[in-house]
Amino acid sequence: RVERVIEDRKPTIIVIDEAWKALDNAYFAERLSNWLVTARKQNAVVVMMTQYASQLERTRTGKTIVEAVPTQVLLPNIRASAADYAMLGLTEKELDVLLGVGSASRLALVRDDRGSVVIDADLSALGPLVTILGGMEKGEALVGADYRERPDFWRVT
Structure with missing residues (x-):
């Protein structure tokens, strides 16, 4: 699904939390390596998050990924x-x-x-918008479950 969106050149942000786990999966690590090379050209960015940078070092492709970011x-x-x-x-x-x-x-x-x-x-100046950035139930409760159909959902009044 992600690759179809990237191929369509729709503006996309791919967020990978606990990236060290994903990088230790051979199949996903290969996909991620490809995204890092091609995503920018296709109007997408990849955001990888991890608690400790040292976690990346223990993965199969961590060193390669760090060099490519x-x-x-x-x-x-x-x-x-x-x-x-x-x-x-x-x-x-x-x-x-x-x-x-x-x-x-x-x-x-x-x-x-x-x-x-x-x-x-x-980000405290964003007030309740910080909750939206966090996602999950609290963020959705603030903007409503139909936020995908409303491009201006973030304009909380």
Whole structure:
């Protein structure tokens, strides 16, 4: 189903939570590798999430995937260590940001091949819209089950 949407060039965001599990599945890892190469050309992006970067290192294709991802958004984790980020090749300053600020700070490190920048990722100004971003029952209750038929569903009054 995902591949049909991509082939139709419909704007698409493919979100993969707990990416380390998906990358350990041979069939899915092959699909994901293909998406990373072709998705941008077909009006799609792939977002992969995992709690610890070190989880990727233990997968079959984690190293290849990390090398193929042009932009990384990393959130601070006070329970992590420098070793947890080893495969990402972070600079000392980047590590200081991720290990030195509490996760409550709402800062994030965004990096690509040109460098990195620290951003304020505090979404509290969105008010109830943050619930929509979280999805699930709470988000659907806020916008209604028919949100797919209403392109302006996010305009909560």
